[in-house]
Amino acid sequence: MSITVKLITANCGKIVPFNVHEYVANGGYKALRKAMNMEPLDVISEVKDSMLMGRGGAAYPTGVKWEQAYNIKGDTKYIVCNADEGEPGTFKDKVILDQDPLRLIEGMTIAAYILNSRKGFIYIRGEYAKSQEIVNKAIAEAKKQGYLGKNILGTDFEFNIEVLTGAGGYVVGENSALIESSEGKAGRPRMKPPYIKVSGLYKKPTLVNNVETFAAISYIVSEGGKKYRSFGTEFSGGxxxxxxxxxxxxxxxxxxxxxxxxxxxxxxxxxxxxxxxxxxxxxxxxxxxxxxxxxxxxxxxxxxxxxxxxxxxxxxxxxxxxDTHCVIDFLEHIYKFFVHESCGKCTPCREGNKQILRIIDKFENGTADYKDYENFNKIIKVMKCTSFCGLGKAAPTALDSCLKYFKDEFEEHRIMRCSAGNCFSQGEV
CATH class of the missing domain: 3.10.20.600 (Ubiquitin-like (UB roll))
Structure with missing residues (x-):
């Protein structure tokens, strides 16, 4: 098995990202043409066969999500692409946005055809200003060439896409917070139920998928779900x-x-x-x-x-x-980030991250004691069980794993030693 394979990145670096003619010459819009000659449930079946899981992080089966959205009644349905990409160390969606946005647009258009949606939105993080410019050009060109707007491919199918600018918050990566921000409100998670698929943008049924998820749709529809799945494992397709x-x-x-x-x-x-x-x-x-x-x-x-x-x-x-880095110092940077990015809606996340950072500082300056391990574990449990959204539940994961695998470094710091030599101004090692 090859270590790398180019299915959704096949055009990246090969074509002008907003040039529809080059995109079509490289297989673009083949999937949309095919999908528009299929029954909606047959397209959904291909997506289910592909074993495509949501690529934003939640890993919910995409075909199941689309089927649920299809079965929900409503005259108005929205298609939303989550392109906020605020998770540190994550920059894969930017590759699609910058180098092959038409693949994303095609995937959204197929979803719109399935759900009979006329309006879609791509929520792109504010820091990706150049990406927004490229995607807007691609949307304009797709509309000019008859792949967006009215009478798509000479039919009565109409679908338009608008780019929304993110407001700079980590929490809007959570889909319901993204919907709130899209409506011009503070980006904070919603109470569920009702779920987005039933009452999402402007209280209408809404399908939200990640950039990478939508980008995979064109390959799945054009080549078949089973072929896409064959590149992966039994439980993880593609x-x-x-x-x-x-x-x-x-x-x-x-x-x-x-x-x-x-x-x-x-x-x-x-x-x-x-x-x-x-x-x-x-x-x-x-x-x-x-x-x-x-x-x-x-x-x-x-x-x-x-x-x-x-x-x-x-x-x-x-x-x-x-191994030149200190685990305690590494964790300090992570929890400074979470303290800064917590939306503040729920106490477990808002206060839990602050308390984790406070105790990490004690280890970093050599004033921690055994009681702090117990406090760590209490905070981790409370945050995982009671935080309002998935981001708050996941925030203590780094600490929890480091306590499991790097307990010796915590112990070193408790007695004012740092094997990496990064802590304690006195230079203890």
Whole structure:
């Protein structure tokens, strides 16, 4: 099995991103033409056969989500693409937005045809100003060439897409918070039920998928769900965009088939640890993901295998950290981020992250005691069980995994020692 395969990134770097003629010459809009000559449920069946799971991090079966959206009654339905991409270490959606936005647009248009939707939105994070410009050009060109707007492909099918600018908050990566922000409100998660699929944007049935998810649809429809699935594993169909960053030689975005191991990603694609250093940890899934050790690198990229190991693939971020870094210092940066980005709606997340950071600071300055381990575990449990949204529930994951795999470093710091030599101004090691 090849380490890399280009299914949804096949056009990246090959075509002008907003040139419809070049996109069509490379197989673009073949899927839309095919879908518009199929029954909606037959298209959904292909998506279900593909075993495509939501690529934003939640990994909900896309075909099931589309079927549920199809079965919900309503004269007005919206298609929304979550392109906020605020998870640290994640930059794979930007590759699609910048280099092949028409693939995303085609996937959304197919969804619109299935659900009889006339309006779609792409919510792009505010920091991606250039990406917004490229996507808007692609939308304008698609409309000019008859692939968006009225009378798509000479039929009475009408669908329009509008780009929305994100407001800069990490929490709007959560779909209901994104919907709130799209309506011009503060980006905070909604109470559920009702669920977005029933009462989403402007209280209308709404389908929300990630950029990578929509981008996979054109391949699935044109080539068939089973073919797409064949690139992956029994439980995880197709390919995954992986964002490799940190202390690795070849950083970047790679499209790999499910079943590829983390070791292959880091050493074969990434070229190994930079500057001849040794690996300390790998954080998978962004700042809200688990930190794992080298003995777990042969774990195959598969939602089922990761779940059995007690971790999550999440957004697809793979952050490599070498042994010159201190785990306590590493965690301090993560929880400063979470303290800053908590929307403040619920007490467990708002206060829990502050308390985690306060105790980490105690370890960093050598004033922690055994009681702090107990306090850590209490906070982790409360946040996981009672935070209002999934982001608050996931926030303590990095700490929880580091306590499991790097307890010795916490103990070192408790007695004012830092084997990495990064803490304590006195220079204790």
């Amino acid at each position: 390919t995954k965009l992986v964002c490799l960053s940190g202390n690795v030689v070849n950083r970047g975005v790679y499209e790999v088939p499910f079943g590829t191991t983390l070791r292959q990603i880091i050493y074969d694609l990434g070229g190994g640890i930079a500057d001849g250093k040794n690996l300390k940890l790998v954080q998978v899934g962004g700042s809200s993901g688990a930190c794992i050790t080298e003995d777990m690198l042969d774990l195959p990229l598969c939602y089922n295998e990761f779940k059995k190991a007690g971790i999550s693939i999440g957004s697809g971020a793979v952050l490599v950290v070498d």
